[in-house]
Amino acid sequence: MNWWLPLKGSTFAGPIDGLFTAILIITGIAFVVVEAGVLWFSVKYRHREGRKARHTHGNLTAEIIWTAIPAVTVIILGVVSNVYWKRIKGRDSVPADAYPIAIHAKQFEWRVTYPGPDGQLGTDDDFTVRNQLHVPVNRNVVFELTSEDVIHSFWVPVFRLKQDAVPGMTIRAWVQPTVTGEYELGCAELCGMQHYRMRARVYVQSVAEFDAWLSEQIQEGAAS
Amino acid sequence: MTSHAATPAAGHAHHDDRSFVARYVFSTDHKIIGIQFLFLSLFFLLVGGVLAMQMRWQLGFPNQPMPGGGILPETWATDGVLLPEYYIQLVTMHGTFMVFFAIMPLLVGVYANFLIPLKIGAHDMAFPRINMASFWVAFLAGGVMLSSMFVPEGPSRAGWTMYAPLSARPDLSGVQLGQQLWCVAIVLLGLSSILGSLNYITTVINNRAPGMTWFRLPLSVWSLFITAILGLLALPVLSGAGIMLLFDQTIGTHFFDTTAGGQALLWQHLFWFFGHPEVYILILPAMGMVSDIIANGSRKPIFGYHSMVFAIVGIGFLSWIVWGHHMFMSGMNPTLGSTFMVTTMIIAVPSAIKVFNWLGTMWEGDLHFHVPMLNAVGFVAMFVIGGLSGVFMAATPVDMPIHDTYFIVAHIHYVLFGGSLFALFGAITYWYPKMFGRMMNERWGKVHFWLTMVFFNLVFFPMHNLGMGGHMRRIYDPTVYTFLGPMQGLNRFISLAAFALFTVQAIFAFNFLWSLFRGKPAGANPWRDNGLEWSLPNPAPHGNWERVPTVYRGPYEFSHPQASEDFLPQHVKLPGDQEPASAKGAAR
Numbered sequence: 151m152n153w154w155l156p157l158k159g160s161t162f163a164g165p166i167d168g169l170f171t172a173i174l175i176i177t178g179i180a181f182v183v184v185e186a187g188v189l190w191f192s193v194k195y196r197h198r199e200g201r202k203a204r205h206t207h208g209n210l211t212a213e214i215i216w217t218a219i220p221a222v223t224v225i226i227l228g229v230v231s232n233v234y235w236k237r238i239k240g241r242d243s244v245p246a247d248a249y250p251i252a253i254h255a256k257q258f259e260w261r262v263t264y265p266g267p268d269g270q271l272g273t274d275d276d277f278t279v280r281n282q283l284h285v286p287v288n289r290n291v292v293f294e295l296t297s298e299d300v301i302h303s304f305w306v307p308v309f310r311l312k313q314d315a316v317p318g319m320t321i322r323a324w325v326q327p328t329v330t331g332e333y334e335l336g337c338a339e340l341c342g343m344q345h346y347r348m349r350a351r352v353y354v355q356s357v358a359e360f361d362a363w364l365s366e367q368i369q370e371g372a373a374s
Numbered sequence: 375m376t377s378h379a380a381t382p383a384a385g386h387a388h389h390d391d392r393s394f395v396a397r398y399v400f401s402t403d404h405k406i407i408g409i410q411f412l413f414l415s416l417f418f419l420l421v422g423g424v425l426a427m428q429m430r431w432q433l434g435f436p437n438q439p440m441p442g443g444g445i446l447p448e449t450w451a452t453d454g455v456l457l458p459e460y461y462i463q464l465v466t467m468h469g470t471f472m473v474f475f476a477i478m479p480l481l482v483g484v485y486a487n488f489l490i491p492l493k494i495g496a497h498d499m500a501f502p503r504i505n506m507a508s509f510w511v512a513f514l515a516g517g518v519m520l521s522s523m524f525v526p527e528g529p530s531r532a533g534w535t536m537y538a539p540l541s542a543r544p545d546l547s548g549v550q551l552g553q554q555l556w557c558v559a560i561v562l563l564g565l566s567s568i569l570g571s572l573n574y575i576t577t578v579i580n581n582r583a584p585g586m587t588w589f590r591l592p593l594s595v596w597s598l599f600i601t602a603i604l605g606l607l608a609l610p611v612l613s614g615a616g617i618m619l620l621f622d623q624t625i626g627t628h629f630f631d632t633t634a635g636g637q638a639l640l641w642q643h644l645f646w647f648f649g650h651p652e653v654y655i656l657i658l659p660a661m662g663m664v665s666d667i668i669a670n671g672s673r674k675p676i677f678g679y680h681s682m683v684f685a686i687v688g689i690g691f692l693s694w695i696v697w698g699h700h701m702f703m704s705g706m707n708p709t710l711g712s713t714f715m716v717t718t719m720i721i722a723v724p725s726a727i728k729v730f731n732w733l734g735t736m737w738e739g740d741l742h743f744h745v746p747m748l749n750a751v752g753f754v755a756m757f758v759i760g761g762l763s764g765v766f767m768a769a770t771p772v773d774m775p776i777h778d779t780y781f782i783v784a785h786i787h788y789v790l791f792g793g794s795l796f797a798l799f800g801a802i803t804y805w806y807p808k809m810f811g812r813m814m815n816e817r818w819g820k821v822h823f824w825l826t827m828v829f830f831n832l833v834f835f836p837m838h839n840l841g842m843g844g845h846m847r848r849i850y851d852p853t854v855y856t857f858l859g860p861m862q863g864l865n866r867f868i869s870l871a872a873f874a875l876f877t878v879q880a881i882f883a884f885n886f887l888w889s890l891f892r893g894k895p896a897g898a899n900p901w902r903d904n905g906l907e908w909s910l911p912n913p914a915p916h917g918n919w920e921r922v923p924t925v926y927r928g929p930y931e932f933s934h935p936q937a938s939e940d941f942l943p944q945h946v947k948l949p950g951d952q953e954p955a956s957a958k959g960a961a962r
Contacts, residue, residue, distance in 0.1 A: 312775065
């Protein structure tokens with residue numbers, strides 16, 4: 151059984167999982183404090199003959215303490231999160247050397263377009279494959295996400311990368327895969343009747359394998 | 375102790391010559407309207423639960439015939455195996471019924487109506503006829519929404535959040551009439567809520583009894599008041615969006631149709647601008663009623679009353695500037711993501727204040743664990759989990775993997791079921807004697823609480839793990855994905871626990887219905903509480919008081935050193951108490 155986070159398959163996975171664990175520890179402490187308080191008070195102050203409740207309306211010092219601690223904690227969390235957010239999704243975060251791949255989502259498939267030999271999308275030598283995504287390992291890749299019809303969401307759990315594909319918009323999302331292997335891409339936004347079938351295979355390949363696959367596709371395209 | 379100020383309108387009850395229809399059907403009595411909302415929303419709670427059970431069957435036992443599934447029509451299931459389009463309709467209607475027709479009317483329709491006049495010392499709502507209209511419009515809305523289940527192609531298939539363009543384009547969703555009925559029902563429900571909110575706000579501002587100053591209001595009334603403000607401002611946005619969505623399908627507008635110049639994200643902005651205040655509409659009244667019950671069960675004044683009020687107001691204000699946290703992955707400008715992350719993080723602060731104040735109230739108390747108290751403490755224990763899991767998705771980078779997964783499903787259910795519904799089990803039991811003059815059964819109430827607590831956690835806690843593993847929401851058949859294969863055992867476990875959770879609710883239903891006729895008759899003040907409502911007989915007569923009581927103190931004076939018992943009602947005058955200025959010569 152898989153009880154925890156999936157394989158770390160991109161450079162995003164380390165920091166995101168780290169942040170997840172940090173929040174888990176912080177919220178875990180808050181959780182234990184509150185639940186222990188609930189249980190302890192429930193037992194300790196349960197009604198017994200002759201017990202009299204303390205007549206008090208509160209305590210300002212206590213109020214200040216339990217306002218300030220959560221406030222400082224969440225602001226620090228927000229500031230730290232924002233550093234990673236800007237690095238992952240910020241408008242200027244896409245590395246200049248990223249290899250471009252266009253992904254066009256439609257009910258209920260993923261159309262993946264590669265730039266061909268010239269390395270440029272939108273030229274005649276582009277070619278498109280259905281429901282399979284090949285990416286080279288340890289290289290920056292940028293996906294240009296578009297949608298034909300409704301909102302879909304590009305979701306590769308091992309990359310920790312999720313980005314909606316919205317009709318009428320082109321949205322760029324980048325990633326650097328770090329572990330070769332075969333994974334899955336799923337649609338994470340309800341997109342219609344066959345939403346659950348909108349799935350693609352993801353192949354993270356060594357640069358040599360990826361180049362070989364690429365030239366094979368180009369030759370096939372030229373032959374047909 | 376004397377209680378000369380409060381005179382129940384007993385004369386009214388004896389000489390009530392209104393017909394049955396005027397008393398119990400088209401009634402303008404806020405208490406009857408509250409009870410009408412109670413039956414209506416409990417019915418939809420059951421419907422929503424039945425839909426959820428079918429979803430859990432498909433998720434736990436994909437593509438196997440559902441027991442009893444043979445009775446479903448061909449368009450829903452073949453030989454008992456649910457169809458993918460029906461599954462999406464279950465998802466859509468479970469959310470729709472639970473949010474709009476069960477939890478929201480249970481909290482607001484029932485308790486704003488029932489409690490506000492009783493707790494502030496008013497004869498009725500400021501506008502009793504508008505109040506009656508608000509119920510019947512909600513009834514109509516529920517009827518329209520329910521009817522959409524039975525039209526050709528069935529109800530909407532776009533999820534309760536109705537994301538456009540899927541919802542706006544019948545050619546893409548496969549549903550036309552059902553989708554339009556959804557829009558009509560939501561616009562009607564919005565109208566009902568707007569009418570109700572207007573009434574609650576006016577009543578709280580204008581109709582308080584002499585001496586009932588703002589800072590003597592029970593926290594239940596404070597939270598219902600702030601909720602009403604949120605409702606008055608938020609529901610028009612939903613209604614407007616619903617009308618735009620309806621026009622896109624019927625008269626050829628293109629608000630959300632990107633192929634004709636519309637904007638897909640516009641729907642999300644409108645929906646969540648309504649939707650986040652809505653989330654607090656669904657929790658604030660629960661928090662308020664839990665505060666009343668915990669103070670009563672602890673026999674102690676609420677800890678930090680003023681900071682509790684400011685926390686309610688703070689949550690109400692912040693709820694308007696956090697909506698973008700539903701849209702971090704939507705393609706919205708990522709810089710806005712940063713802004714919404716900060717505001718969302720800050721909302722943890724008033725929530726924390728409330729939790730610590732509930733704990734502070736229990737500290738050094740004299741805890742009586744009657745059924746309402748059990749459920750209220752259960753609320754605190756479960757709401758904490760829902761609140762803390764919210765921090766994960768507020769942090770934008772962490773939201774990336776968990777957005778649109780079962781982690782979110784776990785979060786919303788810890789807030790709405792672990793939170794709101796536990797509070798409601800407490801509130802229903804607590805004010806049941808005031809509604810019906812009888813008590814619900816104590817022993818079965820405790821059995822129901824413990825079984826619900828156990829099975830609730832068995833159902834929803836493991837969903838966090840599913841979400842961490844990447845399990846998407848709203849997918850019909852998880853076994854299509856290889857990476858979800860190892861989680862199928864957990865899915866099946868959750869389904870079995872869900873069936874048990876649903877089954878044990880029969881205890882509550884039976885207790886509720888049985889006690890209507892056979893419950894122990896309630897004494898005058900069964901919970902030994904301070905609220906004004908307990909100065910009236912159970913059930914309270916039409917018009918409540920003949921002469922409204924005068925209020926001398928706040929609602930939480932339990933274990934007061936000057937009182938002979940461990941409670942001191944708001945309307946009881948002690949020798950040192952001053953008459954409030956507004957009481958002089960006021961014959962209201």
